[in-house]
Amino acid sequence: MSNKRILVLTSGGDAPGMNAAIRAVVRTGLSHGLEMWAVERGYQGLINGDFINMQRDSVAGIINQGGTVLKSARSEEFRTVDGFAIAVSHIKERGIDVVIVIGGDGSMLGAQKLAKAGVNTVVIPASIDNDMSGTEYCIGFDTALNTILDAVNKIRDTIASHDRVAIVEVMGRNSGQLALLSGLACGSEVIILPEIAVDIRSICEGLQESFNRGKRYSIVMVAEGAINASDIAKQIAEHTSFSPQVTVLGYIQRGGRPSAMDNIMGSRMGALSVESIINNDSNFLVASRQGSLVAIPYEAESKFQPSIDMKQYKLASVLGM
Numbered sequence: 001m002s003n004k005r006i007l008v009l010t011s012g013g014d015a016p017g018m019n020a021a022i023r024a025v026v027r028t029g030l031s032h033g034l035e036m037w038a039v040e041r042g043y044q045g046l047i048n049g050d051f052i053n054m055q056r057d058s059v060a061g062i063i064n065q066g067g068t069v070l071k072s073a074r075s076e077e078f079r080t081v082d083g084f085a086i087a088v089s090h091i092k093e094r095g096i097d098v099v100i101v102i103g104g105d106g107s108m109l110g111a112q113k114l115a116k117a118g119v120n121t122v123v124i125p126a127s128i129d130n131d132m133s134g135t136e137y138c139i140g141f142d143t144a145l146n147t148i149l150d151a152v153n154k155i156r157d158t159i160a161s162h163d164r165v166a167i168v169e170v171m172g173r174n175s176g177q178l179a180l181l182s183g184l185a186c187g188s189e190v191i192i193l194p195e196i197a198v199d200i201r202s203i204c205e206g207l208q209e210s211f212n213r214g215k216r217y218s219i220v221m222v223a224e225g226a227i228n229a230s231d232i233a234k235q236i237a238e239h240t241s242f243s244p245q246v247t248v249l250g251y252i253q254r255g256g257r258p259s260a261m262d263n264i265m266g267s268r269m270g271a272l273s274v275e276s277i278i279n280n281d282s283n284f285l286v287a288s289r290q291g292s293l294v295a296i297p298y299e300a301e302s303k304f305q306p307s308i309d310m311k312q313y314k315l316a317s318v319l320g321m
Contacts, residue, residue, distance in 0.1 A: 013072070015138070026038070038058075066254075088119060128143070137265065167220045167233050168249065
């Protein structure tokens with residue numbers, strides 16, 4: 001492997017801190033004399049041939065921006081035999097030595113597919129859901145937590161004024177990490193997670209008991225993969241004296257300027273990816289484990305399944321009532 005020409009792309013859902021990673025990849029590569037390229041709109045951009053030569057000023061002033069300056073897209077065409085073949089041919093025609101993919105688990109699968117086809121790849125984990133196997137942290141998670149916390153603090157002002165129950169649905173797909181940690185941070189009375197079976201009747205009883213003790217408002221944090229927030233609202237309305245209000249935060253959780261942590265992690269992960277490539281490594285995930293960043297070969301990442309200790313889940317289920 002010549003290590004002379006590196007390509008970077010962002011794929012899947014955008015996450016704050018992606019731009020910091022792009023910036024670090026490009027500037028670290030240029031500082032080592034590598035030829036740096038990027039492609040817009042993820043794997044679809046590989047098929048379309050949207051290649052851009054990257055210089056230092058190409059990434060100037062992007063570190064404080066949310067989203068990704070390289071755009072992102074979910075490509076069904078890349079999943080097809082013909083679309084994938086076109087993407088690989090474009091990579092080889094341009095003499096790309098390594099493709100650095102910044103994204104979530106779907107992006108990881110695409111990178112592993114390219115690796116099996118003979119294209120050297122590296123993955124930098126970026127997902128507000130923080131649900132990728134192989135790493136304890138994904139870029140974007142901390143910013144999303146703080147965005148949720150800010151939103152819930154505003155919601156609390158209203159429900160405290162009107163003695164109501166607020167049900168707040170957050171993202172996370174089948175992972176409850178966003179709901180759990182944001183719920184702990186904002187002092188939610190109830191946190192509903194995919195990882196734990198929901199006992200609606202116990203939740204209703206707890207909310208009513210809390211109200212009878214003088215707690216006139218409550219916050220119920222719901223992970224989108226656990227149960228529909230509207231269904232929870234109906235159950236609470238039927239079994240308590242409350243008329244719950246549902247707020248689905250949606251895409252607001254993905255946007256906004258990155259937190260200090262996500263910019264730092266993005267920068268560190270981006271730099272490590274290039275430094276490892278210079279040492280002739282490829283086909284690995286840049287992973288955060290026990291406070292350190294390490295390059296984990298693809299064949300090893302699936303054996304590591306990071307998760308929050310279930311004791312924390314149990315603790316969260318009884319807080320605040």
